[in-house]
Amino acid sequence: MNHSSDNADQDRPGNRRDGISLIEVIACMAIVGIMMVPISSVMRSSRQAVTHAESRSPETDLRDGSRWLRRLIQDNTLVETHSDVVVLKLNTGDYVKIYATNDELVMDNGKEAVVLMTDVLGAEFGEIKQATAPGNVIGVKMAIYVLDPTTGNKKNLTSVVSIPTQF
Incomplete structure (x- = not known):
């Protein structure tokens, strides 16, 4: 087994990862989207509670x-x-x-x-x-x-x- 050629392949610029892939971006956006649903409902409920408390008749x-x-x-x-x-x-x-x-x-x-x-x-x-x-x-x-x-x-x-x- 020639280890020197394996190391040479890893050092080439085309084989190294520089950044994130499109799949990782899509997965991150899906997770953020899923998290925003409960967060937005909590924020809406809080706003409604504050409005109701301020406008007590x-x-x-x-x-x-x-x-x-x-x-x-x-x-x-x-x-x-x-x-x-x-x-x-x-x-x-x-x-x-x-x-x-x-x-x-x-x-x-x-x-x-x-x-x-x-x-x-x-x-x-x-x-x-x-x-x-x-x-x-x-x-x-x-x-x-x-x-x-x-x-x-x-x-x-x-x-x-x-x-x-x-x-």
Whole structure:
């Protein structure tokens, strides 16, 4: 075997690679293209989330606050309902009152009041009782009234919260 001729073939300018091939460029472009699909969807979702957060309307705040309040009533034990206040026993054993005061909807445990919503004109609550057994409460009707600070218009949302049987 003549090793000197093998080395001579490797040193010729036509046999050495200087750069990247067309196949490598195409493969790289395909990989970049595949990676751009999830990256662009994440960027689009982020932009939509920022736009939504910046353009929150009173209607959106009212719907979100009402949804949170419905879940709170469903997940805990209803103690009593009056036209302007709901009393709940939380899973922790604490009792809280939910009512509107000073343009706010608050949740008060007797020690501190937590603001649930602002620009609230009022809140009304009512029990929905079972027809066959009138003493059993099966739901709560709630109406929340808010003021749009930019337009001065009144907005309201009325919803019914079904609650599990509480015996």
